Amino acid sequence: MLYRALLLIISAALLSGGAFAADDEADYGHIAGKVLTTDGKPVAAVSVVLKDTRKMTVTGDDGRFSLKHIRSGNYELEASYLGHDRQVQTVTVSGGATTEVTITLNISSVNLKEFTVTDNRNPYKETAPSNSLRLNGLLIEQPQNIQVVTGRVLADQQITSMNDGIARNVSGVTRLEHWGDLYARLNMRGSRASAFRNGMNITSTWGPLTEDMSVVDHVEFVKGPAGFLMSNGEPSGIYNIVTKKPTGVTKGEATLMTGSYDLYRGTLDLDGKLTKNGKLLYRLNLMGQMKNSNRAYEFNKRYSIAPVLTYKFSDRTSLTLEYLFQHVNMFDAGSFYVFHPDGYAKLPRNFTTAEPGIDPTIIDDHSVQLNFQHSFNPAWKLTVQGAYTDYKQEGSTMWPIAVNPDATMIRGVGIWDAINRAEFGQAFLNGEFHTGAVQHKILTGIDVGNKHYLADWSQTIPLDSNNAFFDLNNPKYGSPVMGLPKFDRSKSLKERAGSNIVDQFYTGLYVQDELGFFDNALRLTLAGRFTYVQENSYGTKTYDNRFTPRIGLSYSIDKSMSVYALYDVSFLPQSGILENKDEKVKPVTGNNIEAGVKKDWMGGRWNTSLSAYRIIKNNELTPGPANSNFSVQLGQTKTEGVEFDLRGEIVKGLSLVANYAYTDSRISRASETAAVGSKKGDVVPGYAKHNANAWLHYKLEKGLLKGFGISAGFSYQADRTTWSWGGTGQDPMPSYFRLDGGLFWQKDRISVNANVFNILDEYLYSGAAYASYYYWQAEPGRNMRLSVGYKF
Known part of the structure; x- marks a missing residue:
């Protein structure tokens, strides 16, 4: 009944827009405009406010903005760009018409680049979503x-x-x-x-x-x-x-970075116009990197190429083409793991089970995206986009064949060749209209996706034997008794993958109406989505479809503070192998209820958000407590929590990101076939109950040391769960605390940044208990990075 009611409400709102508004809309008009520099270049992220009303917005990358449904009359339009004087312009709004406005900021495009270089824009806070x-x-x-x-x-x-x-x-x-x-x-x-x-x-x-x-x-x-x-x-x-997309401002930046463990990295970012009329824009990002590890034999070499072209047919219509290529040449993906039968951190932080000479893992990742945007008028905009991704991997991963009580083991190297391809298509329409005094923000569209993943994990080759174990307490490297692995790749990957294939096709149709009351101070969101999913996962085919409603309520107490409440639903087809292989894996169904308050401070320089939520999930799969090769289907889990975020420029020169989250996730109803370790009240793996972080960035704005600054931050986690089930009686994960900090200097076009991570040189790691032993992945000890950037 709820679903039908929602559909009826949304349909009525969509169909009745013209019928109810005819008498009153003649008294209302719109403002559409753009913000330019003194030499005619667009300026993004400018706050535009219609004074003495609740109407406000932010300019896009093209410098354009729009304010809708304004009663006829004379107004003052105020544009503000952080670090510059506010510009106020008088506008006259006529009923049934759109008033075009151009606002010029007292800044040239050259100075705009300098302005970006010196980072005077609010660096830590965004006002609007992409x-x-x-x-x-x-x-x-x-x-x-x-x-x-x-x-x-x-x-x-x-x-x-x-x-x-x-x-x-x-x-x-x-x-x-x-x-x-x-x-x-x-x-x-x-x-x-x-x-x-x-x-x-x-x-x-x-x-x-x-x-x-x-x-x-x-x-x-x-x-x-x-x-x-x-x-x-x-x-x-x-x-x-x-x-990153083209901005229309000709600029560039080159950065070199070096650091601990032979880190060498260079990036180049070029942004500009390919034609004098500014219709064809480009962005090109290049990156090259090589680094080693605090553990022997590990390395990671990468490079990426990312050109982007945007063609502006007009102020209303654009077409953007993106290509991204990433290449990775790295050591075996599983060598980070360390194993021991007696507990966590029983071996030195830089300990490794890896062997020199193992063939590297090679990855080539291509993606192409095409995005078309057209604004019919200031109130209605259509976006159509599609993407294709193609990922190929040839490599291996390490996992033990045996870990013995006397701290000896047989290391295994398994083949990991994979293909990951996907195609996506989307079209969505954003629009606004009014029925009398009620504002409607409409979002409707269609999503189509087709994903294909296959992998060969069929070959595992031991490095050691029962007669010649690898001794964790006295390791010897360079000559494993069984030799280095050589995999058979004579057959195609598709033939070798067998049933290790995951295919997913989905189609989603959705419609959303945000109804604004009392000059949009009170906003009611009513939405519904119908999704069909077809999946073939490891030889098991599933089909499912759901209608999922969404109801939200938001109220602006004033221009700088709002409160909200939300009810939203999701579902997730899933596959796995249950211990009872005749039992069918059910899809995950979930719903979220949350409420919160958001507040902008100091004229929007920084903001805070506080939310509380409860998520119910049914039929979740998780690795089994006795054998993680099989999954356990839980009856129901409940996750509850409170989240706080602060971000922005607290005072001039001092920027801060700080957050805290309390999370508690437990089994609220056990399934009839629940295994040991998955009963009601048990903790669901994969989170920290207490999670707190902060990062402070302070720059001197005046005096002889102008441009110098300091950064500092910490990360703290307590009551950590492992990423999978722990065995009965096995050790829990300890609390986690990491302190980082650094110095920087910025002057004109040059910037220098140096950070030290894990200043206290703590032994930090994450891991889990597995069968009769433990495994973990250790982070580096105290390490540093130094980067030098030049903007032009």
């Missing part, structure tokens, strides 16, 4: 916890990939395992966060390949289900990588 999130409005107005990690944060913390410390910047996000920087497994709210790139769900079983930060503009984290993006996923939420 177009790829599809939401038409400011972040403070959304009935959901959405956090944005800006490009400046990524640069200040010297983050080089999605595996490299980004989790510290968002409440409750933790990284599980390392996987040799192959892919980022990020968890939040008790389960895996789905990976998106430019609004497309590229999540796969062992992917995607972790993005290098040289191509990333910023990263958006959406907490909880996000029906406007997908419904066939974990209810914990998603992270969305937003790649």
